[in-house]
Amino acid sequence: MSASDPRSPEFVQAEAAARWCVMLCEGQMTSAARAEFTHWLTGDPHHRAAFDQAVAAWEEVSAAEATPELLTLRIEALESLRRAQKARAGRLLHIHGGRTRWILAASVVIAVFSGIVAWRDLRPQQLSTGIGERRTVLLADGSLVSLDASSEVLVRYSAALRRLSLVRGRAKFDVAKDQRRPFVVHAANRRIVATGTAFSVEIVQKEVRVVLYEGRVNVVGPASVHIPLTPGQELIAPISLAQVRIEPVDAGRSLGWESGQLEFVDEPLASAVERVNRYARSPVSVGDAAAANVRISGVFTAADTRAFIEGVTAVFPLKAEERDGLEVLRSSNRTTR
DSSP, X not given: OOTTSTTSHHHHHHHHHHHHHHHHHTTOOOHHHHHHHHHHHHHOHHHHHHHHHHXXXXXXXXXXXXXXXXXXXXXXXXXXXXXXXXXXXXXXXXXXXXXXXXXXXXXHHHHHHTTSOOGGGGSXXXXXXXXXXXXXXXXXXXXXXXXXXXXXXXXXXXXXXXXXXXXXXXXXXXXXXXXXXXXXXXXXXXXXXXXXXXXXXXXXXXXXXXXXXXXXXXXXXXGXXXXXXXXXXXXXXXXXXXXXXXXXXXXXXXXXXXGTEEEEEEEEHHHHHHHXXXXXXXXXXXXXXXXXXXXXEEEEETTOHHHHHHHHHHHSSEEEEEXXXXXXXXXXXXXXX
16 A cells, blocks of 8 residues: 555555644644644654654645745645545544635645655755855765856756756766756856766856866757867856857866866956855955956965955056955056946
């Protein structure tokens, strides 16, 4: 007997848990009912687990009742609930007309247990780092994601596709081989498609940058144009433009951020500052276009913002000014009024 069978113990526990959850959350618990609930909850360890799942489903329903995914789930779950009511007339939840959240919460819990849909699977796994924080995460398929500071990646796996989205910052992906399921990273208007390889993706200065370390990837842009990369190449794609450029890159040097080093080679100050700010508790800003375009080179400790400011102002035509408690880098060839 499966958990989707209305006669199964799992299904009975799920419907009971849903009933108690709704009564508690809606403030409809009498003293007698509360005593009955305590007896039910402590009578079987499985009841506690079922109740915890019901509460989690209720909270997620409350947070996102109007999403298209949940509306679809609601239709499917209600249909499942109607079928179950026919099979177990008189024993399932009594649902009052007009109480949408009663229907929604109870049916979501039952749908989860009956195998209609896993509600949590509708929401991607969120991986993120704060200012100055780096982390490496092992995914369910054995792939590794290394996040730079102030970065965010969303992960959504299915039976046919491993789909991830770089929301901000930078991440490196060491992809476990699985020929049946492509590994696709979305970043702005680009898709990077791989099966088993190692590459990084970054969003910086309104550009998507892809560096390939080993294996092969295809970068898919507007109009479904596929651009293959080979190891040691970096693709730079302005988000607002269709054209891209591919440049050679020193793979080892480009991964310095994983060990807390930022290395710039003929880099515009604007993009260098954006990367530095991923680690800066007090962000640095660029005060004028001339300063933004100054090309800088050097190796800096990621978390040492003061050393970065002192280094670039000592070597390049730049000066630092404090404005409202923030450091502003300006061109030293520009007169400030």
